[in-house]
Amino acid sequence: MEAVTEPYKTEELLQLAVSLGASDARAIDAGQICVEDALARHCLKPRCENFGLSPSCPPHVSGPAGFRKLQEKLEHAIVVRIVLPSAVLFSAERREVMGLLHQIVAGIEREAVEMGYVDSKGFAGGSCKTIFCHDHDACRRLSEDGQCRHPESARPSMSGFGINVSQLMQTCGWPAKINVRRAESDPEAMTWVAGLVLIG
Numbered sequence: 001m002e003a004v005t006e007p008y009k010t011e012e013l014l015q016l017a018v019s020l021g022a023s024d025a026r027a028i029d030a031g032q033i034c035v036e037d038a039l040a041r042h043c044l045k046p047r048c049e050n051f052g053l054s055p056s057c058p059p060h061v062s063g064p065a066g067f068r069k070l071q072e073k074l075e076h077a078i079v080v081r082i083v084l085p086s087a088v089l090f091s092a093e094r095r096e097v098m099g100l101l102h103q104i105v106a107g108i109e110r111e112a113v114e115m116g117y118v119d120s121k122g123f124a125g126g127s128c129k130t131i132f133c134h135d136h137d138a139c140r141r142l143s144e145d146g147q148c149r150h151p152e153s154a155r156p157s158m159s160g161f162g163i164n165v166s167q168l169m170q171t172c173g174w175p176a177k178i179n180v181r182r183a184e185s186d187p188e189a190m191t192w193v194a195g196l197v198l199i200g
Ligand code: SF4
Pocket: 053, 054, 055, 056, 128, 129, 130, 132, 133, 138, 139, 140, 141, 142, 147, 148, 149, 150, 151, 154
């Protein structure tokens, strides 16, 4: 595909994010994303149950160093979030919501590539093994048994790159804590899940 010649169509990508199901979407400079080595180490200690299960999580991702290299190359970013009742994340619907988050960032990435931003990359949350391949013993890519089963949706988790998501929410002007006065057991308590797409 040809390199981009048109101006960056921010509004189109923001509208796409909302039409795909995001509650909020914001355009920022990629350089505003804060990456911390210490945050990426949380995947290892205490070891996350998803550690090593898919190419989307450590130790199979390039981590903070890899993300910083991408930031040098890719100038723009679209950040998205889905606001939802906290209780949903503790219910059987969790997988569906996390799957939607992956589909949103993958959809924005695809559109950006179509626009000519051929190196654009989406990042979501959670392990694609748990979200998309929970019924399979192993990730097909890691077991070298073929291609990814869900290339149109599955994207790497931000955690493994040490992305400071709370700060990202602040940068976007979104409160990291919503309904802070409500207990998590409150059925009306709300929370969010977030993802981002580097554009370039
Ligand atoms: S096959 Fe694809 S979606 Fe499934 S765990 Fe592997 S990388 Fe993730």
